[in-house]
Amino acid sequence: MGKYFGTDGFRGEANVVLTVEHAFKVGRFLGWYFGQEHQARIVIGKDTRRSSYMFEYALAAGLTASGADAYLLHVTTTPSVSYVVRTEDFDCGIMISASHNPYYDNGIKVINGQGHKLEAEVEAKIEAYIDGESGEVPLATKENIGRTVDYAAGRNRYVGHLISIATRSFKDKKVGLDCANGSSSAIAKSVFDALGAKTYVISNEPNGVNINTNCGSTHIEQMQAFVKEKQLDVGFAYDGDADRCIAVDDKGNVVDGDLILYICGKYLKEQGKLVGDTIVTTVMSNLGLYKACDKIGMKYEQTAVGDKYVYENMLQNGFILGGEQSGHIIFSKHARTGDGILTSLMIMEVIMEKKQKLSQLCEEVKIYPQLLQNVRVVDKKTATENPKVQAAVEKVAEELGSDGRILVRESGTEPVIRVMVEAATDEICQKYVAQVVDVIKAEGLEA
Template identity: 65%
Template sequence: MGKYFGTDGFRGKAGVDLTAEHAFQVGRFLGWYYSRKHTEDSARIVIGKDTRRSSYMFENALAAGITSSGADAYLLHVTTTPCVSYITRTENFDCGVMISASHNPFYDNGIKLMNGVGEKMDDALQAELEAFIDGDPAYLPWATEGKVGKTIDFYSGRNRYIGYLTSLPSRSFEKHKVGLDCANGSSWMIGRAVFDALGAKTYVINDQPDGVNINTDCGSTHIEGLQLYVREHHLDVGFAFDGDADRCLAVDERGQVLNGDKIMYICAKHFKERGQLPSNTLVTTVMSNFGLYKALDKAGIRYEKTAVGDRYVYENMKENDFMIGGEQSGHIIFRKYAHTGDGLITALMLMQVMIDTQLPLSVLAAGVTMYPQVLKNVRVDDKDLTLADAAVQAAVDACTAELGDSGRVLLRKSGTEPVLRVMAEAGTAEECEKQVDRIIAAMEKSGHLIEVKK
């Protein structure tokens, strides 16, 4: 992780950690960097944004920076992160930029960068950009006269993405009552358009963005509203997205939540049964539930475990030519169809399984049982020293041996906070609590513990 760019872009409180000046500098650098590769035409950079009030400020600043360096800025306006990825790779843009802080509150925002094929931008290039932000920008030339770039309304790109999504399912969604919680975010128009076009009886909530209500008590981080809505309206299924719609969680006909692990299990098992799971492998992160791995073992499906973050999931999938991977949070990648997590594609794939099998979601999810999980964030004096401490390692080994094949413990560093995450999964919550506290006690005895965060 760099100074500004983490695993999911440059993110922080708008106007404090991420300012309009930062956005302008990002645009200046990208416009200059890609213009060097064009001699007879202009570099083309496409920009999308979510519904936060500050997204409009950052869109203007980015476009100003891009055009002042001689490149053209194409504006998709309010759209999803996967839409920007799709348009970048299919319309031959030099790179794509999404303005969003995903599931964060409205007062945060972020800038996500994508390369020319819609993948997350290379770390080395982001490091070069960070050096520019912190250095002297005078070495970048200003475009003048006819070399100044253009800002182009590219609303049509959203319609092409909608058309692409509606082409993916092989069957109509007719007769299915589907609920969508758009989190007052990027999917507020696209979601209904896609499901209506596919013939579903579409019910939409939280599709009235006002600039400050994105993710507020709604969407994938507050799914209880959709659970109640599905039960009250007797819907067949509900889908909840986050602010930029790269994540999706589901609610079955009984109002029960399906997290990303359950969704991945259902889709991987279905594709395997139809010979559509190349390499017979699902890519997960180390935080996927122990119950998922038990279910995959029973289904005869292999799995990979990566570090936490969809970036690492995608890198593993690309390197090994795997087709499905994702996170418990609902950030799921179907690599045949997208180069990033796409909440709408996830919903479409789950609908396809329901229609193919003619089974309700509750039955499809019955094959995997989530194990109770306890996770505690522990502030320590030094993360690396604590992980290497012999007494702490001995406690982890003892917990692992005691749980055997009925659970697991995991101790890992946070990528965003000065804490270690201590997690246990077992048959009961009480057993999880016992094992987590055992490891924390070893940290305290060794003198590393500062506090257990609330």
């Protein structure tokens, strides 16, 4: 990770960590970098945070000042920016969003011309420019100054793309959607309505400060209650920029990314379409997923946390399905990044084709209890490299043996250490998480 760009772009509290000046400089550099041999075309999308407008205009000002044309998708999802970039010949795309973070945070995620997250070496060049280490880039003059273009049509083409993916009608299916008062508010309902579902929507009235607030994939209890209240067949909850999806089955049970990978992976394997009979997971995936995969002969790869790493593995090996427990699921036949709405369409395809309820499709997976505790620390590296913390982690791993596991890692976006234990019971998880957290606190590493 760089100084500013983490695993998911440049992210932090708006005008505190990520400022409008930063956004202007990112625009200045990208406009110049991609415009050295031709006039660059760069597309911008944003989520519903109040600060997203400020960053949109700052980025557009920087881009046009460097001679690039900035195409504005307005409020849209992260995967739609990826889709538009790769299908409409843009040099790169920019998404303004802090995903599942609170409304006062924001982020700048840059997507390359192939629809993937920007290469780390280019992010490093942006950082050097921001810090004044690489000199100034020239301002465009006269007819070379760029312009902004209203490009809502690009978002509409993405909606059409999603609708075209579905293989059959969702007629008579009662589907709940939680739009997290975010990007999917502008897209999700129209997709499901067009496919014939009886669509029930919550948290689709964004006001700039209610994105992710007690709603969406990080507050799945809202959709659980909604599915039960309305007696729905299935519910889908997205995060702020709709690149992740968590489902709720007909009984009100949570269907997270691990279960989604199993359901869709098994279905594709049965169809003979799962390349290498393999799904790509991260180190956070549940032991229960792996045991269920073993039973049906489905193989799996493990990567570091981050859909960026999942996609890299998929790209290198030709795999077509991968994702994270958090609901970032990548179907590489259709997308280059996690796409929450696409994920919900793929789940619907399995439900319709197998003629089974989502609860039935999940029955074969017995999920192990898992406890994750975030500890805010002064310095992430110092905390993870502390000898006493490392000794405590090793001791827990030894005691758990093959009946569980412990994972301690740095957050890619916050000054936080994540301590996760997976074991046979909740009590065992609590015991071992507490042991490690107590050492972190005793060592004075907590912020």
